[in-house]
Amino acid sequence: MSDKILYLSAEQFENELDHNKGLLVLDFFSEDCPPCAQLAPIYERMAEKFPQVTFVKMMRQTYRPLAERLSVKGSPTVLFFQNGKEVGERLTGYIAKSQMRIALENLLGIEPEQIEKEVIDADVLVLGGGPAGLTTALYASRSRLRTIVIEEGIAGGQAATTYHIANYPGTVGTIGGKDLMENMINQVKGFGAEIHDLKEVFSVGLSSEVKEIVTEDAVYRAPVVVVATGAESRRLPAEREADFRGNGVHYCATCDGAMYQEADNVIVVGGGNSAVEEAIYLTKFAKHITIIHQFDHFQASKTAQEEAMANPKISVIWNSEVRSIIGDKHLTGVKIENVLNHSESTVEANGVFVYIGMQPRTQLLKDQLKINSWGYIEADDEMRTNIEGVFAAGDVRSKTVRQVATAVGDGAVAAVNAERYLASHK
Numbered sequence: 001m002s003d004k005i006l007y008l009s010a011e012q013f014e015n016e017l018d019h020n021k022g023l024l025v026l027d028f029f030s031e032d033c034p035p036c037a038q039l040a041p042i043y044e045r046m047a048e049k050f051p052q053v054t055f056v057k058m059m060r061q062t063y064r065p066l067a068e069r070l071s072v073k074g075s076p077t078v079l080f081f082q083n084g085k086e087v088g089e090r091l092t093g094y095i096a097k098s099q100m101r102i103a104l105e106n107l108l109g110i111e112p113e114q115i116e117k118e119v120i121d122a123d124v125l126v127l128g129g130g131p132a133g134l135t136t137a138l139y140a141s142r143s144r145l146r147t148i149v150i151e152e153g154i155a156g157g158q159a160a161t162t163y164h165i166a167n168y169p170g171t172v173g174t175i176g177g178k179d180l181m182e183n184m185i186n187q188v189k190g191f192g193a194e195i196h197d198l199k200e201v202f203s204v205g206l207s208s209e210v211k212e213i214v215t216e217d218a219v220y221r222a223p224v225v226v227v228a229t230g231a232e233s234r235r236l237p238a239e240r241e242a243d244f245r246g247n248g249v250h251y252c253a254t255c256d257g258a259m260y261q262e263a264d265n266v267i268v269v270g271g272g273n274s275a276v277e278e279a280i281y282l283t284k285f286a287k288h289i290t291i292i293h294q295f296d297h298f299q300a301s302k303t304a305q306e307e308a309m310a311n312p313k314i315s316v317i318w319n320s321e322v323r324s325i326i327g328d329k330h331l332t333g334v335k336i337e338n339v340l341n342h343s344e345s346t347v348e349a350n351g352v353f354v355y356i357g358m359q360p361r362t363q364l365l366k367d368q369l370k371i372n373s374w375g376y377i378e379a380d381d382e383m384r385t386n387i388e389g390v391f392a393a394g395d396v397r398s399k400t401v402r403q404v405a406t407a408v409g410d411g412a413v414a415a416v417n418a419e420r421y422l423a424s425h426k
């Protein structure tokens, strides 16, 4: 709990509003609310960054009459007040850090060019704090190189959003993805690497000898950059997906599964390991899970398939693809097409979780680095890219197996070669 945030009762809030002449921000949150959990560290960071603003948090369920009086219907809802009056636009749903920052800067009248950026020098800059980036940082910092991991969210990567990981060597039985990544983060910090998380990366300059990464508040400079930005879920190519993203259509069961406690039916789209394993995980919450898969068999491991098929809460619709999402305010189902006979039908559901493959996160780098036709960075066995001093590691790299074990292997190789590169360029 941050001491920069006030946790007030309704009465205390009304009193604060009467007397506070500056900018006051109020976050109405709920328990068991994934978008609220995502906002919490962003809100704390904003409270540190803008000490001239009063940040307040109130539980919506506890202070329902006040929430109703302010017409707050969902969590989280962030409201802004100046001189006791509501100003600006409310923020709701999954709120990105940039949305919060821009809203505050606008209300405080701060122009982007007024923000002075700190210049931070390092030996190795690692872009992305998943298993590959963290392992790079572990090796580099053990070699006493000043190493900074720049992460746009909270470090951990995809692995931290995975319910459990059963195939990472040295972990007995299964380990929670979040636990594995927390261990990695603590180990990396223990060796002295810095993790600068919740950063908005504006640009990356790789062409000069000293490379630069520019964020909203800093210019990072180093002779070596290791790109470990990983991959993200491929969006469901169905009509109205964008309308329901985060509110019915989801890409992370560990993050959003709890929203579907006692739901009648939740759909999982896909047939690989992620789809089948996350479908099993979702049976903890929903009464029934329907997997919709475009082929007549799964690509998942035999163990995962057997577990899913033996679970009475899971059924499968084979040879079908989702064409559109149905719903008004809330998702009520999907329209699917059988790919063999092209017949269409509707499946009722409360939510949809999508696992149909990944796409690399190379948007910021695609004009500088050699990228293959699928968008992955081309790097050799030593993780060297086409630019001297720039390495790529993990899922973002062109390769055939994308797992935690291969990501950490890439990270180790990238760090050792980064160290050799620095030694030869001294």
Ligand SMILES: Cc1cc2nc3c(=O)[nH]c(=O)nc-3n(C[C@H](O)[C@H](O)[C@H](O)COP(=O)(O)OP(=O)(O)OC[C@H]3O[C@@H](n4cnc5c(N)ncnc54)[C@H](O)[C@@H]3O)c2cc1C
Pocket: 127, 128, 129, 130, 131, 132, 133, 150, 151, 152, 153, 154, 155, 156, 157, 158, 159, 160, 161, 162, 164, 165, 166, 167, 168, 201, 228, 229, 230, 231, 232, 274, 278, 361, 364, 393, 394, 395, 396, 402, 403, 404, 405, 407
């Ligand atoms: C549902 C699911 C289940 C899985 N199950 C398993 C399993 O059981 N076993 C297994 O071995 N693997 C599993 N995987 C795969 C494994 O998680 C990945 O292979 C691994 O996380 C890749 O690590 P990475 O560091 O290369 O990339 P990522 O984990 O993708 O991390 C990349 C990081 O970079 C950050 N980033 C991206 N762009 C930027 C930017 N511009 N600026 C700053 N930061 C940025 C991201 O926020 C992220 O934190 C699973 C994946 C998923 C999605």
